[in-house]
Amino acid sequence: xxxxxxxxxxxxxxxxxxxxxxxxxxxxxxxxxxxxxxxxxxxxxxxxxxxxxxxxxxxxxxxxxxxxxxxxxxxxxxxxxxxxxxxxxxxxxxxxxxxxxxxxxxxxxxxxxxxxxxxxxxxxxxxxxxxxxxxxxxxxxxxxxxxxx
Amino acid sequence: xxxxxxxxxxxxxxxxxxxxxxxxxxxxxxxxxxxxxxxxxxxxxxxxxxxxxxxxxxxxxxxxxxxxxxxxxxxxxxxxxxxxxxxxxxxxxxxxxxxxxxxxxxxxxxxxxxxxxxxxxxxxxxxxxxxxxxxxxxxxxxxxxxxxxxxxxxxxxxxxxxxxxxxxxxxxxxxxxxxxxxxx
Numbered sequence: 184x185x186x187x188x189x190x191x192x193x194x195x196x197x198x199x200x201x202x203x204x205x206x207x208x209x210x211x212x213x214x215x216x217x218x219x220x221x222x223x224x225x226x227x228x229x230x231x232x233x234x235x236x237x238x239x240x241x242x243x244x245x246x247x248x249x250x251x252x253x254x255x256x257x258x259x260x261x262x263x264x265x266x267x268x269x270x271x272x273x274x275x276x277x278x279x280x281x282x283x284x285x286x287x288x289x290x291x292x293x294x295x296x297x298x299x300x301x302x303x304x305x306x307x308x309x310x311x312x313x314x315x316x317x318x319x320x321x322x323x324x325x326x327x328x329x330x331x332x
Numbered sequence: 333x334x335x336x337x338x339x340x341x342x343x344x345x346x347x348x349x350x351x352x353x354x355x356x357x358x359x360x361x362x363x364x365x366x367x368x369x370x371x372x373x374x375x376x377x378x379x380x381x382x383x384x385x386x387x388x389x390x391x392x393x394x395x396x397x398x399x400x401x402x403x404x405x406x407x408x409x410x411x412x413x414x415x416x417x418x419x420x421x422x423x424x425x426x427x428x429x430x431x432x433x434x435x436x437x438x439x440x441x442x443x444x445x446x447x448x449x450x451x452x453x454x455x456x457x458x459x460x461x462x463x464x465x466x467x468x469x470x471x472x473x474x475x476x477x478x479x480x481x482x483x484x485x486x487x488x489x490x491x492x493x494x495x496x497x498x499x500x501x502x503x504x505x506x507x508x509x510x511x512x513x514x515x516x
């Protein structure tokens with residue numbers, strides 16, 4: 184069995200990873216930690232910042248700085264979770280890709296013989312709005328999806 | 333808990349002052365306490381079924397076998413509203429016939445799921461209800477640690493169900509900090 188664990192920096196996705204760990208241990212499954220970086224997020228944050236600070240002449244600098252931070256954050260997070268899984272002796276690899284989250288996740292999930300996808304019930308946004316990826320993924324994927332809450 | 337309280341206090345110390353508790357409540361949607369981060373023990377699993385579910389998912393049975401001490405409750409629901417409409421528009425006999433046909437199908441599906449689970453030594457219980465596929469599951473779900481929702485459940489289009497309408501709907505209902513997880 185192979186499990187795709189979606190990480191987005193939220194604590195909910197971390198909780199999902201903990202559930203995945205239990206399943207992987209029981210089923211002797213292989214785990215792939217997966218995260219998608221979307222350039223549009225850094226654009227949107229830079230734009231919001233510039234409009235609020237009236238310093239839009241430097242918007243490109245903000246954007247590249249935010250993008251660097253996003254990369255660093257997800258790399259750090261991935262490394263921590265990977266280390267944790269390796270300590271638990273679970274065969275684990277990690278992948279970080281750039282693009283649209285739903286498209287990249289569907290591409291990955293359909294490409295590599297996964298038996299389960301694990302995600303947090305909520306993303307980085309408030310839980311009341313749920314995980315925005317949920318409807319897009321569920322309608323396309325044939326693989327069972329485990330939502331941790 | 334203490335760590336996150338400390339974190340919030342530290343991050344917001346200049347902003348909140350005595351309003352710490354209100355801020356913590358207001359921003360609780362973004363942060364999980366240590367208790368909430370801990371995966372809970374899964375002992376009771378709910379598996380809703382209806383006539384839209386056309387086949388037994390072996391992969392789901394296999395996944396549920398992860399939880400050694402868990403009991404799966406299979407619940408087959410027949411839509412009471414539809415049978416009422418049939419009774420009102422045709423006659424009582426037609427309504428009864430509708431219910432009987434759905435329940436016959438339900439019995440077979442429950443047998444198949446029970447076999448799938450029993451072959452993996454997963455204890456299960458079964459129930460058959462005449463009611464509302466969405467509301468009844470919402471009512472009983474809080475008694476369970478996990479809801480394993482078949483993708484086609486309540487879709488009413490077994491041939492083309494891309495996703496259960498109820499799965500999307502429940503996503504909005506289950507937004508409080510409830511301690512169960514879902515497999516879809």
